[in-house]
Structure formats: structure tokens, C-alpha cells
Amino acid sequence: MKQVRKAVFPVAGMGTRFLPATKVVPKEMLPIVDRPLIQYAVDEAIEAGIEQMIFVTGRGKNAIEDHFDIAYELERTMADRGKDVTILDGTRLKPGNAAFVRQQEPLGLGHAIWCARDIVGDEPFAIFLPDEFMLGTPGNGCMKQMVDAYATTGGNLISVLEVPHDQVSSYGVIAPGGRNGAITEVTGLVEKPKVEEAPSNLIISGRYILQPDVMRVLETQAKGAGGEIQLTDAMARMIGTQPFNAVTFDGRRFDCGSHLGYVEANVAVALERSHLADPLRASMRAMLDR
Incomplete structure (x- = not known):
């Protein structure tokens, strides 16, 4: 069973729900406290042992590429002023470990993944949706839990979480078998699915480990929900031909594609920072008491 060495990050979306902030700033670069969303996803991948990051970008996304490059002027200026330059270490990927490919048209998540087919090659690969902010314990993030499970199950894996039944129509949902x-x-x-037709309340939560065969399925995948090529539809065609399992994430998920989820993620991360937790709690209590 091949090791999961590559990860695909579909980051070509326009981020219209966060306009005007995303007019010139990619939504993946919006910060959670002091680090952009995409940085958290890449860190999660590295923690899980993934080596190569493949970014499927679009027009106006150059800031993502620049973020993971060296910043000569900034680092030199910081060093000259005696500031800690190591704070930038996590933003610089090893040479050759970042690849960028364009999705020229917004044809859906499945199409975005298919755009990375030549770089993925004939290897299992992970997928990260950076909007899905997954907050686990240090050293045991969502993808780390999935890679550990993959060593047992092989095949295809997706992360899932339980949601209230009245919310299932906003997500991809699994039909569960044995547990x-x-x-x-x-x-x-x-x-x-429609609420009354949903097979469960276990939703796909933005992390995947898939076999390269999905790329060949996506080549012929017809448009689905929203008139887009859906990754979920392609995965559904693979069930029964390969092992297919879900891992229930032991942690918290925040939908940073929504305003409320984005604010909640900032609060959750801030509360885990020792220098912010107590002042933030006091500030929130004061605001709520007004």
C-alpha cells in the first residue's frame, strides 16, 4: 500500500460570500488570528507526513504562491531590526514541494481535482478544502487521524461529522454501513440531499484520501448539483469497486466559508492561545453584558 505523499488544495474559488474583503485578497488568505486559512491546512498536511502540496488556483490567487515562497526583503529587514525571523519558517515549503496548476473555468470541485491529475500521477492523494477549518489536538489533526486509519483500511477515506438532520441539505452525506x-x-x-431523503446525518467534512482511479472517473463525470462536476458523484461511482470508509473526526470543525463559522474559528483559536484566552473571555463577557 503506497504512502500518501501528495495533497491537493482546490483554491480557485472567488470567495464571493466575503466580498468586498476578497476583491483582491484570496479567501484562503483570510487570517484566523494571525495565520491564513491555507497555512493551517498545509500545516495539517505536513503533520500527517504529506510531502508535496498541489494548489489548484485561478486568476487573482498569486498571493497564495507568494505566501509559500521566501520573502527576501521582509526577512532581511526583520533580521536587521533584531526581530525573530523564525516566525516565517512555516510559510516556506521545501524546494520542489509546492506545485501550482490553474483551473481556468469554475466547473466545480470535481473538475478542480481533475486539473491536478498529471501531478498526482498514479499515487493515492489527500484533498484539503481550506474553508473547512478542522481544529484538533496538537499532533493529532484531522488528516493525521485519517492517515493512521488508512494504514488499516487502505482504499478511499473521507472525514465525516454529525450535524443536525435539518442541515444535511447543505452538504454531501454518506449512507453508512458497518462501524x-x-x-x-x-x-x-x-x-x-433533501432532508427527508438523506441516508444519514453524517456529512463529508472537507478532508479526503482517494486512490488515483478517481481521476479516470472524473474524466467522464457528468455535471451534478448546481450544474457543476461534483467530486461526491465521482466518489459514489467508485463505491463497491474499492474499499470506501469514513473517519469520524475527533475534533471541531468550523465552516469558514460562512461569516459565522469564520468568526467562531477566530474565537476558538484565540481561546487556545495562552496570552489571549483570559483577556478575550473578559472582553466577550463585557460585550455580552451591554
């Missing part, structure tokens, strides 16, 4: 601890067999997948 063994945090691992659940996936017998079917439905993209954004």
Missing part, C-alpha cells in the same frame, strides 16, 4: 470505532463503511454518497 468499527471511528471508522464507518460507506455504502453510498449523496450530494446535498
Whole structure:
């Protein structure tokens, strides 16, 4: 069983829900306290042992590429002023470990993943949706939990979380089979089902480990929900031909594609910072008491 060495980050979306902030700033560069969303996703990948990061970008996304490059002037200025330059270490990927490919048209998540087919090659690979901010314990992030499970199950894996039944129509949902601890067999997948037709309340939560065969399925995948090529539809066609399981993430998820989720993620991260937690709690109590 091949090791998961590559990860695909589909980051070509326009981020219209966060306009005007995203007019010139990619939504993936919006900060959670002091680090951009995309940095958290890359750090999660590195923690899980992934080596190569593949970014599927679009027009106006150059800031993402620049973020993971060396910044000569900034680093030199900081060093000359006696400031700690090591704070930037995590933003510089090793030479050759970052690849960028363009998705010229917004044809859906499945199409974005397919754009990375030549770089992925014939290897299993991970997918990260940076909007899905997954907050786990240090050393045991969502993808680390999935890679650990993959060593047992092989095949295809997706991360899932339980949501209230009245929210399932906003997500991809699994039809569950047998369960063994945090691992659940996936017998079917439905993209954004009607509440009354949803097979469960276990939603796909933005992390995947897939076999390269999905690229060949995506080549012929018809448009689905929203008139887009859906990754969920392609994965559904693979069920029964390869092992397909879900891992229930032991941690918290924040939908940073929504205003409320983005604010909640900032608060959650700030509360885990020792120098911010107590002042923030006091400030929030004061605001709520007004």
C-alpha cells in the first residue's frame, strides 16, 4: 500500500460570500488570528507526513504562491531590526514541494481535482478544502487521524461529522454501513440531499484520501448539483469497486466559508492561545453584558 505523499488544495474559488474583503485578497488568505486559512491546512498536511502540496488556483490567487515562497526583503529587514525571523519558517515549503496548476473555468470541485491529475500521477492523494477549518489536538489533526486509519483500511477515506438532520441539505452525506470505532463503511454518497431523503446525518467534512482511479472517473463525470462536476458523484461511482470508509473526526470543525463559522474559528483559536484566552473571555463577557 503506497504512502500518501501528495495533497491537493482546490483554491480557485472567488470567495464571493466575503466580498468586498476578497476583491483582491484570496479567501484562503483570510487570517484566523494571525495565520491564513491555507497555512493551517498545509500545516495539517505536513503533520500527517504529506510531502508535496498541489494548489489548484485561478486568476487573482498569486498571493497564495507568494505566501509559500521566501520573502527576501521582509526577512532581511526583520533580521536587521533584531526581530525573530523564525516566525516565517512555516510559510516556506521545501524546494520542489509546492506545485501550482490553474483551473481556468469554475466547473466545480470535481473538475478542480481533475486539473491536478498529471501531478498526482498514479499515487493515492489527500484533498484539503481550506474553508473547512478542522481544529484538533496538537499532533493529532484531522488528516493525521485519517492517515493512521488508512494504514488499516487502505482504499478511499473521507472525514465525516454529525450535524443536525435539518442541515444535511447543505452538504454531501454518506449512507453508512458497518462501524468499527471511528471508522464507518460507506455504502453510498449523496450530494446535498433533501432532508427527508438523506441516508444519514453524517456529512463529508472537507478532508479526503482517494486512490488515483478517481481521476479516470472524473474524466467522464457528468455535471451534478448546481450544474457543476461534483467530486461526491465521482466518489459514489467508485463505491463497491474499492474499499470506501469514513473517519469520524475527533475534533471541531468550523465552516469558514460562512461569516459565522469564520468568526467562531477566530474565537476558538484565540481561546487556545495562552496570552489571549483570559483577556478575550473578559472582553466577550463585557460585550455580552451591554
